Amino acid sequence: MLERKPRKDSTAVTFTLPADVPAGPVSVVGDFNGWTPGAHQLKGRKGGMRAVTVNLPSGQRHAFRYLAAGGYWFDDDTADAHDGRNGHIHT
Structure with a gap:
């Protein structure tokens, strides 16, 4: 799930998944972090999410x-x- 909060010159995007699906560590990777x-x-986080x-x-x-x-x-x-390869988010 994606949540967005507009800020002055940026948008805070929170990427959220269940705590255990899939198991183990998960990273969000994209053009914004190379x-x-x-x-x-x-x-x-509380409530069984990460x-x-x-x-x-x-x-x-x-x-x-x-x-x-x-x-x-x-x-x-x-x-x-x-696009068949990646997801996209508009800020």
Whole structure:
């Protein structure tokens, strides 16, 4: 699930997943972090969820995917769009 909070010159985007699906560590990777695994790892939160918040420039389109343990890549069904390879979010 994606949540957005507009800020003065950016948009705070929170990427949220269940705490245990998939099992193990999960990172959100995208054009905003050079597709670097581990740069934005989701951390546990109350209520059985895990999340990470990333500040992104407003008025842009950003490509992203999730990377889980064992090299398992997957998409976010709540992304604004999908191009067959990545999800996209508009800020």
